[in-house]
Amino acid sequence: MPPLPQxxxxxxxDELARGLLGCRIKRGRVILAITEVEAYAGPEDTASHARFGETERNAAMWGPAGRAYVYLCYGIHNMLNISAGQPGRASAVLIRACEPVAGLDEIRRRRAGKSGAALLAGPGKVGAALELDTSWSGHPLYRAGGLSVLPGEPPAAVLMGPRVGIDFAARADLERPWRFAVANSPWVSHPQGLRPG
Structure with a gap:
């Protein structure tokens, strides 16, 4: 199956974030279905890495769309984001959680033998399962090979709620319902605060 087009x-x-639910992320034999995401807008979004302008670290956020933005969190976790919108807008979707589709043995090896939702319910866990590092930033996810995003099964129902871990953001951005998840999925990192949307 070819990757999704650019x-x-x-x-x-926010539209891309919802649209990514159910899509597949493929790297080699490992395929994951996206179950939870968060949207981050440009410099006007005080929760976004773009709030201080373009840097070497966040350059992939600024486009073009469909590129990977991988950043290191707390010096430990590599987090996968996907750039959205028009070049220069610096918007991206954080992949918060996934469900394994293929390559479970490889995923478990990379996740130190974990099983169940503990494997992939969290953005750092997704990065580890895909064995990503910051060198993947800028990689085109709409091309086959390496790391790509494929079509999947859209969820029957979607949950939405505020983003998490952004206590530093302005109140309006704290309350923005830009976290989306597949309803009735155990593969969600933060079920609290989610409601039908």
């Missing part, structure tokens, strides 16, 4: 990613970040 045009799929070139839309407003």
């Amino acid at each position: 045009s799929f990613f070139a839309r407003p970040v």
